[in-house]
Amino acid sequence: MGWFLGMGFGSYGWNKQWSGNAGKDIANPQLFIDMATSLERAGFDYMMMEDSSVIPDTYRGTLDESLRAGIIRMDPMPLIPLLAERTSKLGIIATAATTFYPPFLAARLFNTLDHLTHGRVGVNLVTASPDAAAQNYGYDKHFEHDQRYLMADEWVRAVKSLWDTWEPGSLLLDEATNTFADPSKVHHANFEGEFYRTRGPLNTVPSPQGHPIICQAGGSPAGMAFGAKHADTILASVDGPAAMRKYREDVHARMILEGRDPSEVKIMFLVDPILADTDDEADERRRRRDAVAVGAVDAALMRMSYISGLDWSKFDLDAEIPDITGQHNGHQSVVDDFIKASKGKILRDALAGQRRGTESVDMWGSPATVAAKMDEVMQEAGGDGFLIALPVTRKNITEVCDGLAPELRKRGLIRDGYEFDTFRENLFAF
Template sequence: MHLVAFLMTGPTCHHHGAWRHPESDIEDILSPTRYEHIARVLEAGKFDSLFFADILGIYDLYNGNFDTMVGRGGQVCMLDPAMVLPMMARVTSHIGLGLTYSSTFNHPYQIARMMASLDHLSAGRVAWNVVASTSTLEARNFGMEEMPGRAQRYDRADEVLEACFALWDSWEKGALLLDKATGAFADPSKIHYVDYAGKWIKSRGPLTTPRSPQGHPVIMQAGSSERGRDFGARWGEIIFTLQHHKTDMQEFYNDFKARMALRGRAPEECVILPSIDVVIGETESIARARADYVNGLVDTQLGMAQISGHIGIDLSKLDPDQPLADLALEEGSRGSFDVILQGTKAEGLTLGEAARRFATSELCPQLVGTPEMIADRLCDLFDDHACDGFVLTPTTFPGMYEQFCKTVVPILQKRGVFRTEYTGSTLRAHLRG
């Protein structure tokens, strides 16, 4: 079983009321000690990796402004994760370190150089969560009035990945010599121009950064649309997905592994990790009371603002009593809308009800119970081929992760489904081990 921790450099991850909980640390949100501490906690719990989701702007669709998102503590990414990861790398030695970076707004030479540098500085533990950005608000922060169409975004992302891989391979293994006696710093015959030229992307190369310990970072992806799934099946080594029920997870799992097979990839080359929220208590009744309390801190308006940003529709103009299934998507992320719709259609929730549910866990399953009960649920999903593991998102921070590592991880280890020690030194070794 593989475990990855979901993080953001802001008040909210998936649970939009969690930052208000008395046990959640919030005063240190801009301090390096916050991120160093959680990295140590997760490494002690033998997690495969952590990763930072990121948004290149503040959602301002709802009511035509960003007042709700900023004022009520929504998904506002306050620090650049690329600046945070090196600090976490310095206080750890095994856990993977993932970074979300847009293929839409960044040139592959810049991406390849930064990712190779981080992989060197972490001794081979970096993952790149590739996003083909979707929102107009992000586009405007980069001088574009509108986003390209979905197909074009992914076509461009394919070229970005092709160029990055060519740049990472521009230094062969063994090109860096560092031979003082002969004065040979590097072997030029093992360093090559790239001369990549696509429809949208051009790069001459070679990269200035030598080949990194992993050769290239682990590629992570979270696309849910048809085009997104095809992209992930080609490139992904970790797939982060939002599925709501066991059958949904199994359907996604089987579909994705089949797409990989069509591309000649073996199933073990990519792990499928659905998102899970966890609330743990010494007894089931204590756990349910804790869940009721933290869920009661959710702000419905913040949920409406968050969905607006995800699907590209200003929900403030719509009747909160109408079924979410009746909405027509004009722009934004089709994959995000499908995920939201999938999580609400069985219950026929109204827009307002769906918004509150979305603000609780972004519609991923919330597991509530004792450590044994949580372990039972995780093992059931894992054993029945609904997933290869999980992306855990915090309710209280850092308390949920601390509690999970101390109480649930030992049970998983005792059952023989989770590592007791790291056996490799790189993130890719953790995933393949």
Template sequence: MSQAQISLGAFLMGSGHHLAAWRHPQAPSGALGLAHFRRLAQTAERGLFDAIFFADNLALLGSNELAAHTTHGEVLDPLMLLATLASSTERIGLISTVSTSYNDPYLLARRFASLDHLSGGRAGWNLVTSATDQEAQNFGLDQHFEHADRYSRAEEFIDVARGLWDSFADDAFLRDKVSGRYFDPQQLRTLEHRGEHYRVRGPLNQPRSPQGHPVLVQAGSSEPGKVLAARTAEVVFTAQQTLEGAREFYVDLKGRLAEHGREPDELKIMPGISPVLGRTQDEAEDLYAQLQELIEPQLGLALLSGMAGGLDLSRYPLDGPLPELPPSNAMKSRQALFIDLARRENLTLRQLYLRVAGARGHCTLVGGPKQIADHLEAWFSAGAADGFNIMPPLLPSGLDSFVELVVPELQKRGLYRREYRGSTLRDHLGLRRPERR
């Protein structure tokens, strides 16, 4: 039996995931154009990553004054960006975040099916439910949907999308020039969905895509998020700080699959990892110190406040403890992670924002290639992860270093592929192609 291997996604974000990455001398200056993202995508493909992944939000987050010190005003539409990058790459998967809260099921199903066709079967959809009132206010609402309501909408949204992707049978398109029949109408099914939130007639006006359905990805770790993931997700991105916490999440979520008639290998769990990487431990620590020194306290507090149910943490002493927080209608699981970290390690507000500024609650590693590979192997071998979503703190150098230093170390240990053996994202992840329902 061949040795199980780690899956890797490259989570790409402008100049890097660290809050202050854009201020570092190695960061690209000015607008981040196509050449920058093309280079990142091609580097990840050279590193044989399963996929590149872009997050998204639908508002300029924070006050204008605070946002002016961040890269929040420079967020491209990830689905458009990936459609462009499809022509610059050949094998690597293309995963885009798109919200169910402020989109239409028919249009979204059509856009992802189009990306799957145009890329030869490499599309993936990271389903999110949005998180902020600022996003709601761009769509005619005063406040964001309540947490339970937005997951209710997401449950129905994904069912509609999957039904639309199954509009045509795989062999429906005859394209018979002699008979004049382009497709067999007996192989077409009209959805006729009438639900609590959506009314969609269908069918989708496209053939069934190369993967059948684009790969379905989710990142919610709240209870409703895990319920939705157990029923529908094929990949889950999650933020975990400890091996014990990651394994507990892994066992919990995998254990929920059977009630939906699913097997454990039908879902890949990939925690986020932000590797601050150097050729040596000292070199990595120097880079980390440089980045940490560039964090402005008001930005660190704003980052925490965004996870704190809207509580203005600037009113509290920087070197005092994290106060009691009101329940959040936004990122419930991430708020719980921050609170647990602060209480477990007795961190002050300053210490807490310094801990999370590199990856917003995901695990930050500082070390050389062997140390980073040791960590990935330990979590993978302990049944805490099927792979990892790599979040370079500084781009493009952080991704370059990972491909040049960590990938060969993982290959040497037999934990990572030496070549792509398929052409679709499902091939890379070892996921089956769904049958038409």
């Protein structure tokens, strides 16, 4: 089990019910520290913080809607040691855009964070999509989608070459012979690629995990190929158990072609469960949520504008979605899936029927009902587990960690302890 923090180290439900003391929680680490300790108590494998470098302004060409909604994100990297200091086993993953992090900077940063967390850090690799993000780093526009993944593949190879500049057994710390490290086991990387070059070696000592955990999310063919080649854990959003099974089989087949054992990756499917004391109460919550979603046209248009890089305010709400094939450079699988599901519908109706989040399966009910549904879906779909994608509020944290998790544990679906100290060891032990 993991938790996907969709706004990273940011704001959740600004000024809405159950958002807590919103004014004092903004940029305050305590909410996330409370979350981390709760997740560890509940037996979760990791928490993963999404990130972005922009305040979205594609929709209507302004920042207005984003600023009204409080769509901000603080840098997650400095938060990691604070979360690690209050936990001892939970894996902590932060997002880095391969396009904007030089390989040496990233290799050194995550090596250092792995030491500060005692071997519990991971990096979620994204290529980013908005032109505005690229412009924040000095580019006129972002690179084309598939080229971004070619660059990311080379980026990972460069970073791993730097992590490997200190071979096993290189760190001696031999006081008797006054030898800190074995010079014969520390070497330059001398990585030369089409997009990246780096000399090395790292001026850090080897990571406690060897390599920090690599996480990845990608539904396009290029993204799936990248994950199959490099990821230790993959987060996926596909619609329903049959599609979940197909996705898993596809990734495993790609892994085999790369010479990897499919057991070397944990595929986690996003879910956004609605929990309540009884099934009837949860169903009423679901109806209220869906009613709000139907009326939230601006929010849905803003989301589609952000993930596609196109301004959807220009589309006629009472006409079918125009053919935008080949016109967007954003999250291709998400946009393409929405277009496919919207065929024959006017845009207004398509948005009303849009899934509230990015969950693979709708789930609602009491904790016992939702736990049983998770078990049923996983038996049908295969896979390794789920990523909770609920907004980070103390109410949601409590309902999942103190309601759902105990029910999962009764069924043997979630760990009741951690066998090892490092994230990598624990991730693959259960």
